[in-house]
Amino acid sequence: MASTTTDHDAERANELYWGSDRSVNELAEDLDLSKGALYSLIRPLPAGLECPECAGGMSYANRTARDRGYVTCEGCGLEEEEALVRIESGDASVLHESVGSPAATRTLVGTALLGVAAGFVLARLVGRGD
Ligand SMILES: [Zn+2]
Structure with a gap:
């Protein structure tokens, strides 16, 4: 799997970030992103x-x-x-x-x-x- 991010990744990242209490580390792991990449997707x-x-x-x-x-x-x-x-x-x-x-x-x-x-x-x- 290529590790480029898409709009869909961004949508899912925001959904998980704002909709759950899970840590950013956990979410990044789930989404196969670095913590920095995850933060860059958060709106x-x-x-x-x-x-x-x-x-x-x-x-x-x-x-x-x-x-x-x-x-x-x-x-x-x-x-x-x-x-x-x-x-x-x-x-x-x-x-x-x-x-x-x-x-x-x-x-x-x-x-x-x-x-x-x-x-x-x-x-x-x-x-x-x-
Ligand atoms: Zn203002």
Whole structure:
């Protein structure tokens, strides 16, 4: 089998990347691609939001960004929290939900904890020094 990539590979790569929690290493192996080749096929996932700066389409750059609720503008490169963009774009349902809602507070706390956890893991990875 030739190892050239096709549109079909790209479609499948994106499907697997965005549709599963499997590691990039596993997916690359399954698709018979290098990790770099797999990453080059991954397209940002549209978040269905408009950029508050340039009104361009906003999307999740990768799964980590999606999990943490961060969107990136494909037009000007603005990175912003998804919740803030929704509020700025006048999505009243989000605004309403976030006022005095215990669920919204929990989400915010959870997001903060996730950030701390990610920082901790990163620090450990960096600190390992091998
Ligand atoms: Zn923009």
